[in-house]
Amino acid sequence: KVKDEKKDKCRIVVLTISIENTTEEVADYTPSFIFVxxxxxxxxxxxxIGSGSRHCTLLPHETKEMKLRAYIGASQLDQxxxxxxDSSTITLVYxxxxxxxxxxxxx
Known part of the structure; x- marks a missing residue:
């Protein structure tokens, strides 16, 4: 969804994580990460990414996969x-x- 004039000046990084509720109760989770x-x-x-909501509900012992995206443009990184x-170490700080x-x- 990046406009043609900007596509060579930015990157969209997609990360996939697995989230598991290890408790006996329903867990309501709103992920908050900083891509670094x-x-x-x-x-x-x-x-x-997807479903229009940043909120995630996990039943007891349920595991869900979540995809996250981070936009990296000129204000975040020199072009x-x-x-x-692609070759750097990426962290998600929570x-x-x-x-x-x-x-x-x-x-």
């Missing part, structure tokens, strides 16, 4: 480094305080 490439100093929010995203907690995606 520390080596390229790039970051932006990562939001769920000369866009092609380096907590900054009191400890930084993250999921690491590497190739």
């Amino acid at each position: 490439s520390e080596e390229l100093n790039a970051f932006n929010g990562a939001i769920p 000369n480094n866009l092609d380096k995203l 907590s900054f305080y009191p400890y930084r907690r993250k999921l690491v995606f590497s190739r």
Whole structure:
């Protein structure tokens, strides 16, 4: 959905995660992640793709797969480094305080 004049100046990164409810209760979850490439100093929010809702409900012991997308454009990363995203280590940060907690995606 990126306009033709912008498609060479940005990237849409898609990440797939698996979420499991390990409790005996119904879990209502609203994912909140920040996409980060520390080596390229790039970051932006990562939001769920599809269904029109950012909210996820999981029954006890249910597992769901969720796809997230992060838009990386000129305000997030220098255009000369866009092609380096494919080979960089990507993290999804879900907590900054009191400890930084993250999921690491590497190739």
